[in-house]
Amino acid sequence: MPELPEVEVTRTRVAPHLEGARVAAVRMGLPLRWPLGVAPQALTGRRVVAVRRRGKYLLFELDQGLLLLHLGMSGSLRWLTVPEPAGRHDHFDLVTDRGTLRLHDPRRFGAVVYADRQDDPMAQRLLGGLGVEPLEDAFEPQQFHAALRGRRAPIKTVLMAGDVVVGVGNIYANESLFLARIRPTTPAMRLSRARVARLHGAVREVLQRALAVGGSTLRDFSADGHMGCFQLETWVYDRAGQPCRVCGTPIRCIRQGQRSTYFCPRCQAR
């Protein structure tokens, strides 16, 4: 699914349409991960003030209240200028006076949640535990190293947990660790300052590059029809058994917490 770059690309795409638009109606399809938290018709008449992002959450700031939208594993957003009947997997429409924002999400791991106030319990629950934004200045090697102190879990697990740094999903976690030449199984707390600095740079580079390319193309994500043009060439992700692009050693695949981890046993030596 959308990791940070894909969510940010989505934000960039829909923000110009939505900012300043007035909500005319809200249509809900099948239940998403959590209930909206408000009667849909209560949102009509509200104006979208800004579209921001926190981690993998899109935040639609209304003149009163806030909509949190998460794409889950298979969600994608489209902007409709001409009305179109909702398909089987279209589970949320934000109809505005300028057009319709439509969430397409076959797996329904996504969510749209309304929060009345900043300190809304649900908003707090979802956003409160999030780590630093990796592309902002606040993401800095010293603090990164400090945050990893006391984490005995494998570095890849900690990267993906999102409470230290946000936005790094399975693909970019694998890619970042390869670039940093760090074995994904290494306990986070055992990484030297120098290696943490390398990982810090690698995370930024990988996300930045994916962002520049318009988000990597993932099956479900490309359902929107416009993202299908670019496929980020991966160093290790989904390349089990294929030769490492640097040294030729076959890429290995292991399981870490129900997720696939890919690495080069030579480039990412212990």
Added chain:
DNA sequence: CATAAGCCCTGCCCGC
């Protein structure tokens, strides 16, 4: 049947 891009929740475990 296994696997897939995410993430919250639960209950257990470990270390201060």
Added chain:
DNA sequence: TGCGGGCAGGGCTTAT
């Protein structure tokens, strides 16, 4: 020893 935080695992759903 007790408490709190960290961590592993489960589960949600549909498509391939």
